[in-house]
Amino acid sequence: MTKQRPYLVGITGGIGSGKSTVAKIFAILGIPIYYADDRAKWLMSHDSELKKAIIEKFGRESYSESGELNRSYLAAHVFADDDKVKTINSLVHPAVKRDFESWAAAQNSPYVLKEAALLFETGSYQELDKVINVSAPLKIRINRILLRDPHRDEKQINDIINKQLPDEEKNSKADYVIKNADNKLLIPQVLAIHQELLSLAQN
Incomplete structure (x- = not known):
């Protein structure tokens, strides 16, 4: 009996959205992550x-x-x-x-995650079964990057953001949206998507 390929799921998000943090939660749940x-x-x-x-x-x-x-x-x-x-x-x-x-x-897993900054921009999202977008308000994203990368200034950050698709457009293309704002808990959102993906992959 041939081994069935795992369900292919993309995870993306603009710079400062927190997609790496979200990917780490999936990794803790035992999901293999490919950092594209x-x-x-x-x-x-x-x-x-x-x-x-x-x-x-x-x-x-x-x-x-x-x-x-x-x-x-x-x-x-x-x-x-x-x-x-x-x-x-x-x-x-x-x-x-x-x-x-x-x-x-x-990989020996029901589904795997492909983490990439430009899944939609490159068109590679079309090769995947589902896509998750990690979304956060612009002001929060800029503040996170300034704290994380002190060598960057606000102009450099805005230049990078302007080269990426707007969050609204990514959200409309994604199958799942994880909201990573100060008033939103990440783990319950990840667990809900994880359960749904397990169910889809097993069917």
Whole structure:
């Protein structure tokens, strides 16, 4: 009898929304978490097919002589240009998709979570069974980031927020919305979604 693949669930949220905190609660419940943004960085340094494609598009300088990703070069020559960002995303996205699928297939769990900042922006939410958006008021998000990242100022934070889809749009696209505001308890919201996902995955 072939092993059934787990139910694939995405978890996203704008910067400062608290999606990492919510993901940790799911992890405590025993749900495997795939951190897509961290994994993308790892693949850019270790996936030979992806490295070859990046070098072809952006030049040998994209990597050091020892084969490490040249982050300062990419920051200056790629990430400052929106068209080049789209190009590099078009290379990284398929590699992450392949990596996530093989990781998910190896998990022994009714469902797994894929945590990523730009699930809706990249269109990768369409490859998942359900998506959770972690939502928080803008003022709270900005205050959280200022406390967490003292090297950033409010203008930098607003620039990042403006590059992400508005919360209202993410909420309308998501199957579940977790409200992470000061007057909302996270754990009961997570437990309710967890129970529903277990039920869906088992059916």
